[in-house]
Amino acid sequence: MAPDKLFSQACENNKQPILERIRDTFTSPGTILEIGSGTGQHAVHFASALPHIIWQPSDRPGASGHCLGWISESALANIRPPLELDVASASWPVDSVDGAFSANTAHIMAWEEVQAMFAGLAKRMSSGAPFCLYGPFSYGGKHTSDSNRQFDRHLRLQASHMGIRDMDELLKLAEQVGFRLESDHEMPANNRLLVWRKL
């Protein structure tokens, strides 16, 4: 029996605007590691539009199979089976990647996991490799909209380790592990697409 396709309306809404940005960044052939793939809708949309890329989905153990429905239906040759990857784990199932993508993960992960994600990628990426991070972010402690402020409050009430991350903190973290911010794009629904480059 084919695995169920899980559905996220947010992914349906944001996948094309994200693609329009990342296609200018993921221009060279290579393997892109996606962290926290969720339903797999992003993986299929991006791999189908970027045939020069090998898309490598991943998610935490227990969640890594959630993307299988969309991936197996797509039958795309340039999507690899999902890896079990918890960014906080000391051993990642990949030694090197040509680039990375992650959507809506930084506010779900604990801050220590966000640190582990940046550090783990920095260790596995060569100089010049890109990391595209999509989601809501705040600036100088200020939210960019009332809806983001409410969302942040909702997250923190749900679990104290979650919350919208601030750019000042991300910039400090990136500098510590060896990434620089190349661009910060405004996206629909008060989200941003951050493009980091490994130094």
Ligand SMILES: C[S@@+](CC[C@H](N)C(=O)[O-])C[C@H]1O[C@@H](n2cnc3c(N)ncnc32)[C@H](O)[C@@H]1O
């Ligand atoms: C809000 S969902 C986003 C899913 C998908 N990227 C999207 O945009 O719809 C957050 C994702 O982050 C993953 N995640 C949370 N903590 C993680 C960790 N420590 N390592 C890897 N993935 C993690 C979750 O399993 C989940 O798939």
